[in-house]
Amino acid sequence: xxxxxxxxxxxxxxxxxxxxxxxxxxxxxxxxxxxxxxxxxxxxxxxxxxxxxxxxxxxxxxxxxxxxxxxxxxxxxxxxxxxxxxxxxxxxxxxxxxxxxxxxxxxxxxxxxxxxxxxxxxxxxxxxxxxxxxxxxxxxxxxxxxxxxxxxxxxxxxxxxxxxxxxxxxxxxxxxxxxxxxxxxxxxxxxxxxxxxxxxxxxxxxxxxxxxxxxxxxxxxxxxxxxxxxxxxxxxxxxxxxxxxxxxxxxxxxxxxxxxxxxxxxxxxxxxxxxxxxxxxxxxxxxxxxxxxxxxxxxxxxxxxxxxx
Numbered sequence: 001x002x003x004x005x006x007x008x009x010x011x012x013x014x015x016x017x018x019x020x021x022x023x024x025x026x027x028x029x030x031x032x033x034x035x036x037x038x039x040x041x042x043x044x045x046x047x048x049x050x051x052x053x054x055x056x057x058x059x060x061x062x063x064x065x066x067x068x069x070x071x072x073x074x075x076x077x078x079x080x081x082x083x084x085x086x087x088x089x090x091x092x093x094x095x096x097x098x099x100x101x102x103x104x105x106x107x108x109x110x111x112x113x114x115x116x117x118x119x120x121x122x123x124x125x126x127x128x129x130x131x132x133x134x135x136x137x138x139x140x141x142x143x144x145x146x147x148x149x150x151x152x153x154x155x156x157x158x159x160x161x162x163x164x165x166x167x168x169x170x171x172x173x174x175x176x177x178x179x180x181x182x183x184x185x186x187x188x189x190x191x192x193x194x195x196x197x198x199x200x201x202x203x204x205x206x207x208x209x210x211x212x213x214x215x216x217x218x219x220x221x222x223x224x225x226x227x228x229x230x231x232x233x234x235x236x237x238x239x240x241x242x243x244x245x246x247x248x249x250x251x252x253x254x255x256x257x258x259x260x261x262x263x264x265x266x267x268x269x270x271x272x273x274x275x276x277x278x279x280x281x282x283x284x285x286x287x288x289x290x291x292x293x294x295x296x297x298x299x300x301x302x303x304x305x306x307x308x309x
Contacts, residue, residue: 017189020045029183029192033220036166036262041126048099048164049127072106075157075240079107080115082155082238090118092154092237096145096230097161098123100130104139122148145233154237156230162243165226167218167262170196170204172211177201180216209252216260217252 024030024038040047083091095104104121111119121139123131128141135141148154169180171193177200183192203219204211211217230239251257 017184017187018045021189022184022187025184028185029181029194031168032180032182033166033168035182040164040166043127046127048125049129052130069106069110072103073110075103076107076110078240079119079155080111082153083115083118086118086153088118090120090152092120092122092149092152092234094122094124094148094154094156094233096124096156096158097164098125098131098141100132101135101139101141103157103159105135108138120149120152122154124148145229148233150234152234154234156233156237156239158230158239158241158243160243161241162223162226162245165220165222167220168200169216169218169260169262170200170211171216172213175213177204177211207248209248211252212254212258215252215254215258218260218262 020042021038024034024042038046041049043049079093093104093107095101098104101123104123108116108119108121123139123141124143124145124147125131125141126143128143131141140147142148171178171180177196178193179196179200181192181194183190200219203209203221204217209217209219245251251261
């Protein structure tokens with residue numbers, strides 16, 4: 001079994017590549033992580049770079065702020081408590097991966113006047129194409145974490161941020177660790193593979209991740225790297241992370257997730273077989289290993305750990 005001759009979880013079809021995606025292939029194949037990066041974040045054609053909003057009833061999936069105002073109200077209560085413990089000073093409320101700014105807007109609207117007057121709001125995302133002009137007056141938006149102020153306490157929200165980071169797909173076949181590749185052949189996309197690098201094996205070994213024969217795992221060093229950057233943003237503050245995740249033992253249990261966790265979403269349907277069937281699908285690694293994120297928090301000396309619900 002291989003990525004070229006996949007199980008039911010991977011497609012045997014060859015799929016036409018759009019012109020913009022073909023130009024990204026410096027060779028005939030690229031790592032799946034690079035394909036996912038382009039599909040999600042290409043400056044012009046990426047899923048999250050488009051002005052189309054993928055979230056909500058007419059989108060492809062829902063997030064907590066779009067389901068009910070309760071989520072925004074709860075974060076407003078938390079924000080007010082955070083600000084109340086700081087005294088009279090100004091503080092910042094940050095949403096990383098802010099999308100169109102709806103979550104920050106909901107938090108600001110639900111905060112009481114006294115606490116609201118002390119709060120500054122900051123949204124950070126790789127693309128701001130979906131942010132309407134009126135929101136830019138009350139919220140400061142940026143595409144870079146370095147734009148956040150370092151001289152005031154920050155309450156940082158990461159809501160479903162890590163599940164949208166590119167992942168590396170690894171497969172154990174005949175005792176050898178392999179990496180999933182996306183091949184461009186005669187204008188069509190298809191699965192391919194190559195031997196995994198020593199760094200991939202080291203990543204698994206360092207975390208005690210053992211794959212069974214034929215098992216696929218989706219992993220991303222970018223989770224750690226991004227969390228470390230977030231931890232270093234403010235000298236004082238708190239990071240609140242909301243996302244889908246499991247303990248490592250559950251996440252890599254072959255009886256539950258033999259074929260990894262990556263999935264593509266379209267019109268609220270989940271597509272696990274063809275992550276590159278449509279480059280404009282929202283390819284998302286749906287689950288994270290909380291201990292991996294926890295470990296980076298520990299190493300950055302930023303307790304407490306994320307709550308697991």
